[in-house]
Amino acid sequence: DAGITQSPRYKITETGRQVTLMCHQTWSHSYMFWYRQDLGHGLRLIYYSAAADITDKGEVPDGYVVSRSKTENFPLTLESATRSQTSVYFCASGNSGNTIYFGEGSWLTVV
Amino acid sequence: RKEVEQDPGPFNVPEGATVAFNCTYSNSASQSFFWYRQDCRKEPKLLMSVYSSGNEDGRFTAQLNRASQYISLLIRDSKLSDSATYLCVVNANAGNNRKLIWGLGTSLAVNP
Numbered sequence: 248d249a250g251i252t253q254s255p256r257y258k259i260t261e262t263g264r265q266v267t268l269m270c271h272q273t274w275s276h277s278y279m280f281w282y283r284q285d286l287g288h289g290l291r292l293i294y295y296s297a298a299a300d301i302t303d304k305g306e307v308p309d310g311y312v313v314s315r316s317k318t319e320n321f322p323l324t325l326e327s328a329t330r331s332q333t334s335v336y337f338c339a340s341g342n343s344g345n346t347i348y349f350g351e352g353s354w355l356t357v358v
Numbered sequence: 359r360k361e362v363e364q365d366p367g368p369f370n371v372p373e374g375a376t377v378a379f380n381c382t383y384s385n386s387a388s389q390s391f392f393w394y395r396q397d398c399r400k401e402p403k404l405l406m407s408v409y410s411s412g413n414e415d416g417r418f419t420a421q422l423n424r425a426s427q428y429i430s431l432l433i434r435d436s437k438l439s440d441s442a443t444y445l446c447v448v449n450a451n452a453g454n455n456r457k458l459i460w461g462l463g464t465s466l467a468v469n470p
Contacts, residue, residue, distance in 0.1 A: 289462040290402070290445075337401055345390050345449050347458070349401035 250274055253338050253350035260357055266325045268353045270338030276348075278341050279321040280305075281313065283334040284352075290337070296321055328357045361385060362448050364461040372469055375436050379464045381446030382428045391422055391429045394445040396463065402445055405431075436468045 251272040260266050272279065281293040282305075292305030294313040302313050310332060312324045321340075325332055335354050341347035364381045371377045383391075391408035406413065408420040408429050419432040429448075433440055446461035 287462075290460040292458075345458070346392065346404055346407065348404070351401050352399075 251338060251340055251348060251350040253336075253353045255353060256351065257354045258356070260328050260355070262329060262357055263327050266328050266355065268323045268325075268336055268338075268355070270321045270323070270350060272319055272321075272338075272340040272350075274340060274348075275318060276340035276342050277318070278347070279315065280339040280341075280347065281311070281321070281323045282337045282339065283307065284337060285334050293323065293336075325355075328355075330357050333357045361459045362446055362461040364444075364446050364464045366462060366464060368465040368467050370467045370469060371436055373436055373438060375468075376432065376434045377436055377466065378430055378432045379444055379446075379466075380428050380430050381448075381461055381464075382426075383446075383448045383459070384427070385448070385450045385459075386424075386427060388427075388448045388450045390449040391420075392447040392449075393418075393420055393429075393431050394447060396443045396445055398442075405444070433466075436466075438468050438470065441466055441468045 254269045277298050280295045282290045284290050291307045293311050296302045296315040299318045315321050333356050335352045337352050338350040339347040361384050393405040394402040395405045396402040406415050408422050412421040417434045421430045443463040443465050445463045448459045450457045
C-alpha cells in the first residue's frame with residue numbers, strides 16, 4: 248500500500264516543453280501539496296490544495312499550474328519548462344492535523 | 359533572520375554516541391513542531407511530533423522550549439542507520455498545513 252505515488256519518477260525534458268507530474272493518494276487526505284527541493288533552499292512550497300477544486304499558491308508558484316478535480320489526484324504542470332525548474336519535486340498529503348506524508352519524489356532535468 | 363534555522367552540520371559521531379540537534383524558530387506564535395528524517399535521494403519521513411511537555415520514542419527524545427523559541431532532538435545510542443538529514447518543521451498556524459516552515463536540515467553521519 249504505497250499511500251501516495253508520483254509519476255514519472257525520473258524525467259528529462261527540453262526547455263520550452265510542457266511537463267506534467269502526477270500525484271495520487273489513497274488516504275482520502277483533504278490537503279495535498281507540491282514542493283520542490285534544491286540544494287541550499289530546502290523544501291519550498293509551490294502550490295497546495297485544501298480540497299477538490301480548491302488550490303492556492305505557495306512560495307514559488309511561477310511557471311507552474313495545478314488542478315484538483317478529484318480528491319485523490321493533484322497533478323503539477325510546468326507549462327514551458329526552464330532550466331531553473333530542474334529539481335526534485337515532492338508531492339505530499341495530509342489532513343488538518345498538520346502532519347503530512349510525502350511521495351517518493353520526481354526527479355526532473357530540463358536541458 | 360530565517361524563520362527556521364538549523365545547524366547544517368555534518369555531525370560525525372561514532373556508533374553508540376548520543377547526539378543532539380537544535381532548531382530555532384522566529385515566530386513566537388508557532389503552534390506545532392515536528393522532526394522529519396530524510397535519507398539521501400529519498401522523501402522526508404515524519405520522525406516525531408514535538409509536544410510542549412517533551413516526548414520520547416525509543417532512542418529519540420524531542421523537546422520544545424517556547425521561551426527561547428527552539429526545539430531539540432536527542433538521539434541516544436546512535437546506530438549506523440540513523441545517518442540521515444534531520445529536518446525541523448514549524449507550523450505557525452495550527453490546522454493549516456500551508457504554514458509549515460521547513461528548516462534546511464542537519465546532516466548526521468554515524469560511523470562504525
